[in-house]
Amino acid sequence: MTLNASLAETMNAMGAQAAMAARELGRATTEQKNNALIAAAQNLRAQTEALLTANRLDMDIAKEAGLNNARLDRIALDAERVEGIAKALEDVAALPDPVGDVMARWNRPNGLDISRVRVPLGVIGVIYESRPNVTADAAALCLKSGNAVILRGSSEIQNSAKAVAACFDVALEGVGLPKTCVQLVPTPDREAVGMMLAGLEGTIDVIVPRGGKSLVERVQNDARVPVFSHLDGICHTYIHASADIEMAKDITLNAKLRRTGICGATETLLVDRQCAETHLKPLIMALLDEGCEVRGDEDVAGMDDRIVKATAQDWDTEYLDSIISVKLIEGVEDAISHIAVHGSGHTEAIIAEDASAAEAYLDGVDSAIVMHNASTQFADGGEFGMGAEIGIATGRFHARGPVGLEQLTTFKYQVRGSGQTRPR
Amino acid sequence: MTLNASLAETMNAMGAQAAMAARELGRATTEQKNNALIAAAQNLRAQTEALLTANRLDMDIAKEAGLNNARLDRIALDAERVEGIAKALEDVAALPDPVGDVMARWNRPNGLDISRVRVPLGVIGVIYESRPNVTADAAALCLKSGNAVILRGSSEIQNSAKAVAACFDVALEGVGLPKTCVQLVPTPDREAVGMMLAGLEGTIDVIVPRGGKSLVERVQNDARVPVFSHLDGICHTYIHASADIEMAKDITLNAKLRRTGICGATETLLVDRQCAETHLKPLIMALLDEGCEVRGDEDVAGMDDRIVKATAQDWDTEYLDSIISVKLIEGVEDAISHIAVHGSGHTEAIIAEDASAAEAYLDGVDSAIVMHNASTQFADGGEFGMGAEIGIATGRFHARGPVGLEQLTTFKYQVRGSGQTRPR
Numbered sequence: 001m002t003l004n005a006s007l008a009e010t011m012n013a014m015g016a017q018a019a020m021a022a023r024e025l026g027r028a029t030t031e032q033k034n035n036a037l038i039a040a041a042q043n044l045r046a047q048t049e050a051l052l053t054a055n056r057l058d059m060d061i062a063k064e065a066g067l068n069n070a071r072l073d074r075i076a077l078d079a080e081r082v083e084g085i086a087k088a089l090e091d092v093a094a095l096p097d098p099v100g101d102v103m104a105r106w107n108r109p110n111g112l113d114i115s116r117v118r119v120p121l122g123v124i125g126v127i128y129e130s131r132p133n134v135t136a137d138a139a140a141l142c143l144k145s146g147n148a149v150i151l152r153g154s155s156e157i158q159n160s161a162k163a164v165a166a167c168f169d170v171a172l173e174g175v176g177l178p179k180t181c182v183q184l185v186p187t188p189d190r191e192a193v194g195m196m197l198a199g200l201e202g203t204i205d206v207i208v209p210r211g212g213k214s215l216v217e218r219v220q221n222d223a224r225v226p227v228f229s230h231l232d233g234i235c236h237t238y239i240h241a242s243a244d245i246e247m248a249k250d251i252t253l254n255a256k257l258r259r260t261g262i263c264g265a266t267e268t269l270l271v272d273r274q275c276a277e278t279h280l281k282p283l284i285m286a287l288l289d290e291g292c293e294v295r296g297d298e299d300v301a302g303m304d305d306r307i308v309k310a311t312a313q314d315w316d317t318e319y320l321d322s323i324i325s326v327k328l329i330e331g332v333e334d335a336i337s338h339i340a341v342h343g344s345g346h347t348e349a350i351i352a353e354d355a356s357a358a359e360a361y362l363d364g365v366d367s368a369i370v371m372h373n374a375s376t377q378f379a380d381g382g383e384f385g386m387g388a389e390i391g392i393a394t395g396r397f398h399a400r401g402p403v404g405l406e407q408l409t410t411f412k413y414q415v416r417g418s419g420q421t422r423p424r
Numbered sequence: 425m426t427l428n429a430s431l432a433e434t435m436n437a438m439g440a441q442a443a444m445a446a447r448e449l450g451r452a453t454t455e456q457k458n459n460a461l462i463a464a465a466q467n468l469r470a471q472t473e474a475l476l477t478a479n480r481l482d483m484d485i486a487k488e489a490g491l492n493n494a495r496l497d498r499i500a501l502d503a504e505r506v507e508g509i510a511k512a513l514e515d516v517a518a519l520p521d522p523v524g525d526v527m528a529r530w531n532r533p534n535g536l537d538i539s540r541v542r543v544p545l546g547v548i549g550v551i552y553e554s555r556p557n558v559t560a561d562a563a564a565l566c567l568k569s570g571n572a573v574i575l576r577g578s579s580e581i582q583n584s585a586k587a588v589a590a591c592f593d594v595a596l597e598g599v600g601l602p603k604t605c606v607q608l609v610p611t612p613d614r615e616a617v618g619m620m621l622a623g624l625e626g627t628i629d630v631i632v633p634r635g636g637k638s639l640v641e642r643v644q645n646d647a648r649v650p651v652f653s654h655l656d657g658i659c660h661t662y663i664h665a666s667a668d669i670e671m672a673k674d675i676t677l678n679a680k681l682r683r684t685g686i687c688g689a690t691e692t693l694l695v696d697r698q699c700a701e702t703h704l705k706p707l708i709m710a711l712l713d714e715g716c717e718v719r720g721d722e723d724v725a726g727m728d729d730r731i732v733k734a735t736a737q738d739w740d741t742e743y744l745d746s747i748i749s750v751k752l753i754e755g756v757e758d759a760i761s762h763i764a765v766h767g768s769g770h771t772e773a774i775i776a777e778d779a780s781a782a783e784a785y786l787d788g789v790d791s792a793i794v795m796h797n798a799s800t801q802f803a804d805g806g807e808f809g810m811g812a813e814i815g816i817a818t819g820r821f822h823a824r825g826p827v828g829l830e831q832l833t834t835f836k837y838q839v840r841g842s843g844q845t846r847p848r
Contacts, residue, residue: 258846
């Protein structure tokens with residue numbers, strides 16, 4: 001009880017500090033923010049040895065705890081990875097500053113001049129798992145977009161995260177900004193996460209979880225503040241009867257197999273019954289030849305011995321693996337309906353030469369991203385030209401799709417008058 | 425228990441119907457939606473007698489319950505008010521349709537053509553108090569912005585609301601849209617509100633409360649889905665030392681007294697100490713002369729016997745009455761700090777001839793609306809040129825400031841390609 005009371009005090013104090021820092025940071029110049037990022041990058045490079053020492057501490061603990069190689073690899077830093085982290089900070093410094101952008105401006109008949117101007121969100125809480133680089137990446141995106149950040153990395157990277165975060169302290173103070181713009185939760189205590197999800201007495205404006213599904217699920221269920229996240233990426237690629245078969249093959253293989261573990265990977269292939277003869281077989285053979293497991297509906301399963309019969313559950317499953325479900329469909333509207341029921345609102349594609357079918361799909365599918373003749377694996381802030389992203393969101397509000405610098409801002413109205421009063 | 429189970433069933437069925445209706449409505453043409461609005465207006469006019477009969481029923485019950493005149497007036501309809509409701513529907517029909525607007529469009533070096541397009545939010549739950557016209561106003565704004573709506577009026581207007589909502593049924597069916605686009609909760613049961621706040625099994629996307637502070641407070645505290653609302657409108661007008669005294673007087677009187685009961689009314693006047701001699705006295709005298717109670721800080725209170733001494737609580741109070749708190753301030757930064765602590769993020773104004781002071785204030789005040797040389801009473805969707813508003817929101821996300829048609833939409837990305845796959 002006493003421990004928790006003291007933790008709550010620490011955490012709430014961090015929240016209060018962040019809120020104060022956010023007010024200063026929100027009015028910082030672009031130059032100040034860029035200089036802080038560049039200085040942090042320099043500090044990271046200069047502190048490479050210290051970073052690697054801290055990381056070895058984390059690695060030793062992780063090895064003793066018996067973590068598997070994939071998890072160890074996520075924790076591990078080396079000189080090259082440190083350079084990558086530093087370079088990423090410089091890349092964010094080079095991006096345009098969204099704060100202060102005039103999104104719209106208009107005049108009223110009474111002479112009032114109204115503009116809608118981008119401002120930071122305020123304080124962002126980032127809860128992440130075992131990649132130390134997220135410490136720097138998330139801090140950089142928040143800093144550039146004028147937001148104070150409270151970072152909470154998993155206990156597995158406590159030492160590495162501390163060493164990375166320390167590189168921001170000096171950098172911030174060097175440009176005259178409070179070092180509390182970037183704060184790292186100093187304890188591996190799991191209750192700290194619950195406190196952040198409750199909003200730290202109203203100081204946290206949004207939570208961004210970065211990690212596996214169980215983390216995102218907990219955050220979505222327990223957060224009392226808005227969350228930018230997606231739980232599932234059950235992405236669909238739909239092959240319309242008018243699809244060019246070579247393009248359909250290229251895109252399907254890429255959408256499914258380029259990387260199977262990312263949220264934009266296609267999980268379900270929908271194929272028009274009308275082109276079952278011409279398109280379905282070559283597509284499935286190509287997938288099977290590449291070693292992809294195919295789970296088909298009844299019609300599809302009969303085509304080849306290697307095809308597994310899909311169960312009802314398959315249409316709602318994000319495999320994140322070399323597995324695809326395949327279903328015959330009665331046309332665009334049927335595809336839209338299937339996606340409305342089974343999709344996760346992330347990214348869906350149609351492959352079609354028929355422009356009106358493509359437009360019907362682009363209009364009718366209610367997902368954050370809808371594509372025509374392109375691979376669902378393009379669902380990425382970098383590929384969208386946003387420079388960097390803190391994640392992909394499938395909520396309907398505010399941040400939808402890739403969450404880059406712009407999405408980490410909100411707006412306010414500035415109204416310029418010359419003495420106008422409102423008629424009674 | 426059985427009653428609640430059956431209520432839950434009814435409510436959840438409404439949610440499911442609304443979600444299905446939203447999918448159709450989201451793809452309706454502007455013409456369809458406008459025709460439905462115009463037909464609903466015609467129905468309202470044709471059904472005036474039936475509406476007034478239903479309203480008399482509500483009025484009889486309300487009188488028996490001993491409601492005061494102000495509340496009775498809110499409930500009451502007459503032929504003129506019915507015509508006003510019908511006319512408001514035609515006004516919404518005349519507004520531009522935000523759905524399908526291309527908010528941004530750009531090309532990527534690989535030829536991908538990306539556009540960000542406005543789409544409806546989905547299903548909106550509107551919880552309102554005793555004004556029957558909100559039934560039609562809210563339904564119209566939701567319908568025009570492509571959103572299905574579930575309306576829940578207070579028990580005091582059950583009969584009036586039913587009669588108004590019925591006018592939408594035929595209108596919707598007449599244009600080939602499901603009448604479930606506009607649904608009215610058919611029971612005065614208070615538990616229905618709780619169920620809506622819980623989201624009706626994930627079918628409600630946003631809740632909009634329309635009513636007094638206790639309603640908004642309950643909604644904000646209990647809602648498990650996003651809420652577009654504001655709790656307080658503690659608006660400030662700040663008189664900079666460079667202010668033109670005549671303008672300062674006009675605006676202050678208007679900002680405070682034009683209507684004292686609206687959320688954009690100024691509650692606190694901040695005056696630069698530098699111009700206490702020249703500006704403060706005439707401003708206070710003008711307020712006192714108009715019958716406004718003035719509650720001043722120590723310096724201010726000494727100026728006139730009629731001035732009440734402000735307590736700490738005054739700086740955090742929304743009077744919604746002919747009362748104003750007045751405080752001396754040490755300049756723009758002090759004003760910004762005072763507002764950061766005591767403001768409610770709604771609307772603040774600066775009166776100044778000094779342009780750089782005005783810009784510092786416009787940048788530094790973190791409220792939904794910040795004004796220069798204009799009355800805070802302009803905080804209104806109509807005054808902003810949005811045509812109509814469903815309310816004013818002070819959240820940091822999505823809808824901030826007046827919530828008009830545009831704010832009732834979100835967006836999706838449409839990506840048009842020519843066979844692009846993502847390099848490995």
